[in-house]
């Protein structure tokens with residue numbers, strides 16, 4: 001298919017500009033907010049017994065007494081050169097710290113997303129197909145319950161059910177995939193399920209609503225008039241044109257997943273990015289907090305970009321054409 | 324497709340026999356009898372017209388025949404096709420019939436095609452799943468079908484999405500999809516209503532061409548009396564879910580007996596006086612009453628109504644000349660029948676002054692004015708615009724000589 005090169009270049013350019021603006025804003029916001037919080041990183045570093053001299057030395061070394069804007073500026077300059085700074089606490093480069101924890105969080109988020117869609121799509125399609133049927137009404141009640149349950153309650157419920165009652169699933173800890181995929185997945189089940197369960201109700205309801213509208217369309221009736229099997233009509237004809245809102249929601253819920261990951265990683269004692277955020281905020285490890293937040297902003301922008309590309313795939317009418 | 328069926332002037336057994344078909348839709352206001360006791364037969368190679376104003380139940384009739392009435396609908400009567408009553412067939416058996424047995428063309432080609440799937444793929448899907456062709460054969464067949472329905476450059480067009488085609492082209496694709504499995508009966512539900520006037524004739528020519536070529540039975544549904552007058556051998560006039568008059572097209576058009584048919588013909592504009600007189604339903608006022616009481620449905624609008632018309636429901640009766648015979652619901656469908664206690668005398672519609680008739684319709688006591696004797700602003704303001712609601716349409720014309728269809732005429 002012919003696609004306008006120039007149009008694409010312009011679109012990508014506009015997108016990059018917008019992403020840059022978002023990152024600038026996020027960077028400023030997080031720096032400003034952490035600047036407002038009480039506490040001195042020097043104490044976290046040196047402990048309560050530190051002398052005034054030691055503290056002054058640390059302050060000078062870390063430029064802690066420089067004005068906020070000047071610190072923000074030099075941080076930004078560093079980022080522009082690919083330098084996210086180093087942790088006050090460990091002296092480890094921030095990017096290395098993130099990279100070490102990313103596999104855990106990445107795996108959790110992707111597993112949860114995959115599981116949520118794998119459950120929500122068939123449930124959404126079937127509840128729309130038999131709207132107001134018994135399954136639909138039962139699911140409506142169950143999903144209301146799930147939506148109104150906070151993630152940590154969900155997590156505790158799952159731990160009780162799968163780790164204590166059924167047994168077999170570890171309630172805490174993590175095994176890297178390199179040490180055996182089986183053990184890795186075994187440890188990932190509970191936290192990923194916690195994250196997924198929070199998404200399934202909204203996903204399935206969104207899809208159900210759009211699907212009900214689609215199933216009223218003439219082209220569905222026309223497909224039936226050609227004697228096509230019901231399952232094919234549902235999944236091949238109706239699902240794709242019904243999935244725009246679900247795709248948008250999936251893109252947006254990356255944010256929800258990340259904040260969920262923070263809670264889940266703390267609850268299940270997982271060495272992920274969420275855990276890193278919590279420890280660094282507590283210790284006022286400013287470069288790490290700033291770096292992680294910037295990193296998550298980039299992930300979020302990337303997810304939005306993927307969503308937009310997905311639209312073009314789903315609906316040929318929104319594809320760019322040469323003018 | 325049997326060629327002999329075409330040669331045979333009177334096929335012995337009809338392909339499709341619909342008897343006392345009724346479709347009741349539950350609505351907030353009550354039970355809506357969208358299709359009410361409709362009976363007809365259709366033979367191979369035959370074209371039967373259904374004419375009625377918007378909301379008279381034509382689409383619901385076609386959907387019910389196809390087994391595609393809304394899930395909430397209650398249906399009764401029978402739809403016999405290939406020796407089986409489709410109305411109580413299992414879904415699996417019904418699906419077997421849809422495609423190679425019965426097929427349907429929908430009113431609006433803008434909505435009847437899947438917007439996110441290339442048209443070639445939509446055709447290939449039907450050919451593979453319903454005719455068991457392999458991928459390559461299905462592709463060749465799909466391109467062949469597109470060529471058959473007059474799509475120029477079908478190879479390339481197969482990769483188009485519906486929104487890349489003009490309305491006329493889309494309707495051609497819909498028709499290709501409908502005839503892909505070689506149906507024996509085609510239900511064409513207002514196939515030209517949504518199209519530009521210039522394209523309408525081409526689509527009707529295409530349908531006629533396919534129908535004759537394949538010896539299909541065709542139900543041609545329209546709100547345009549001019550179309551059925553020109554294109555059908557027999558016609559049924561539908562009013563509020565019921566067939567009020569039916570018979571050989573020339574007989575009904577030349578000598579309409581039901582007051583509604585007469586009014587329809589009278590409101591069809593004449594060539595010498597291009598005024599768009601409309602006889603239409605008032606917006607928000609359903610043409611089909613809910614929880615209908617006994618009595619003639621047309622009584623509130625009928626200039627010939629008598630007290631009896633409001634008490635009893637007239638049954639279809641065979642008419643021969645000015646006298647009606649005894650009530651005979653099982654009359655052969657080829658006969659001219661009318662459901663009316665006081666049919667219009669068999670005079671030419673020209674003998675009835677149009678102004679008087681429409682004025683009478685408007686002045687009927689107790690009825691909302693439903694006939695607009697003067698030109699309506701919308702109709703007058705957009706000459707030539709397709710008007711799905713109106714009953715006027717084009718002037719009645721004599722059938723044109725069978726010409727070749729101009730394939731490129733409505734290219735975008």
Ligand SMILES: Nc1ncnc2c1ncn2[C@@H]1O[C@H](COP(=O)(O)OP(=O)(O)O)[C@@H](O)[C@H]1O
Nearest residue numbers: 348357376377378379380381382383393609611
């Ligand atoms: N899905 C539906 N549910 C309920 N009522 C319907 C539905 N479709 C059509 N109707 C009603 O049935 C009647 C007949 O409609 P329809 O068959 O579409 O008429 P036509 O095709 O002659 O314009 C109308 O009163 C319409 O409002």
Ligand code: SF4
Nearest residue numbers: 619622625632663664
């Ligand atoms: S039965 Fe009566 S009301 Fe009905 S069409 Fe005939 S004359 Fe009019």
Ligand SMILES: [Mg+2]
Nearest residue numbers: 381382430513
């Ligand atoms: Mg209709």
